[in-house]
Amino acid sequence: MVVQSSLFCVGQNTEDLTGEDAALSPLAPPKFLRTPNDQTGVQGGVASFICQATGDPRPKIVWNKKGKKVSNQRFEVIEFDDGSGSVLRIQPLRTPRDEAIYECVASNTVGELSATTRLTVLRGRCSFLRDRNANSCSFNSQFLQLTR
Numbered sequence: 001m002v003v004q005s006s007l008f009c010v011g012q013n014t015e016d017l018t019g020e021d022a023a024l025s026p027l028a029p030p031k032f033l034r035t036p037n038d039q040t041g042v043q044g045g046v047a048s049f050i051c052q053a054t055g056d057p058r059p060k061i062v063w064n065k066k067g068k069k070v071s072n073q074r075f076e077v078i079e080f081d082d083g084s085g086s087v088l089r090i091q092p093l094r095t096p097r098d099e100a101i102y103e104c105v106a107s108n109t110v111g112e113l114s115a116t117t118r119l120t121v122l123r124g125r126c127s128f129l130r131d132r133n134a135n136s137c138s139f140n141s142q143f144l145q146l147t148r
Contacts, residue, residue: 052085
């Protein structure tokens with residue numbers, strides 16, 4: 001439930017008196033709309049994690065790896081057009097370097113919220129079962145479903 005209050009502001013100087021209606025909205029801490037899911041990727045492949053939050057003021061999303069902000073040419077943070085979230089894209093995946101717990105942190109002046117996700121990176125080659133455009137492959141005798 002959103003509670004909104006209104007007030008009337010008055011300004012006065014030696015020559016004039018003026019007033020204006022104003023609305024006040026309560027501030028809200030971050031709340032996740034979407035949190036990242038654990039993923040398993042193949043060495044040389046791509047992993048993408050999505051994080052989205054709401055709040056007032058709008059939360060800022062930051063991605064961390066092992067507690068530190070991600071900063072590498074292979075790590076791309078793509079912000080949503082409306083500013084409500086972002087995608088962390090890692091390419092190409094490397095083992096064991098990229099295997100880690102990743103954290104999405106949503107923060108504003110009212111609070112902070114975080115969600116974690118795990119990335120596992122498999123070594124070896126992925127043999128596509130039908131063709132390279134297929135969404136599944138055989139990896140070390142295991143069947144994998146791929147996402148794009």
